[in-house]
Amino acid sequence: QVTAQAAFKDVTDFLNSHDIYLDKTPIELKLRDRYHVGNKNALGLALIKVLNVNGKKVKQPTNKIRMRSGMPYMLFGSVLIHELGHTWLAQKRFPWVTPKTEEGICELFAYLWLNSKRTPYAGYLAKKRVSARDDLYGGGLRKALQYLRNNTLLSLLDQVKLAGDFAEVERE
Numbered sequence: 001q002v003t004a005q006a007a008f009k010d011v012t013d014f015l016n017s018h019d020i021y022l023d024k025t026p027i028e029l030k031l032r033d034r035y036h037v038g039n040k041n042a043l044g045l046a047l048i049k050v051l052n053v054n055g056k057k058v059k060q061p062t063n064k065i066r067m068r069s070g071m072p073y074m075l076f077g078s079v080l081i082h083e084l085g086h087t088w089l090a091q092k093r094f095p096w097v098t099p100k101t102e103e104g105i106c107e108l109f110a111y112l113w114l115n116s117k118r119t120p121y122a123g124y125l126a127k128k129r130v131s132a133r134d135d136l137y138g139g140g141l142r143k144a145l146q147y148l149r150n151n152t153l154l155s156l157l158d159q160v161k162l163a164g165d166f167a168e169v170e171r172e
Contacts, residue, residue, distance in 0.1 A: 004031060011081040014113050018153055023091045031069040043068045044079040046086035061090035074122045078110040085109040095164040104140020111141060
């Protein structure tokens with residue numbers, strides 16, 4: 001649990017250094033074995049409620065995150081910051097974005113955090129995320145990185161909040 005608390009402080013300090021602040025409501029972080037996270041392959045899971053408000057889907061944070069126990073610090077931190085990304089998007093009332101856009105933003109948080117660590121293992125994990133072949137996680141991250149070539153992280157987040165999707169961001 002000490003390592004989990006240290007990782008939580010580390011990743012939230014990183015987010016804060018980029019002017020990304022979680023709400024003051026405490027986050028409940030629980031460590032679980034592989035069969036009690038969400039599914040047996042999940043490393044982490046942010047619990048988010050989906051409500052129907054006036055015919056629109058709205059995400060509401062529960063401020064609960066489940067993480068698999070026993071991961072190395074860098075992997076744990078990268079999964080934790082990814083899951084905090086989902087919580088942050090729900091807290092900040094982002095529109096209902098495509099899964100690729102949401103996962104791309106959360107993967108971007110993890111990628112940037114890993115790159116800030118400057119260790120061989122962190123570099124390996126960052127490269128693994130960028131080269132992921134799946135369109136949802138790897139494709140979403142590559143779209144976010146493409147936008148960051150000429151813009152800031154906050155600009156990306158502002159544009160996605162306005163447009164709701166990377167497709168709209170790309171046209172600018």
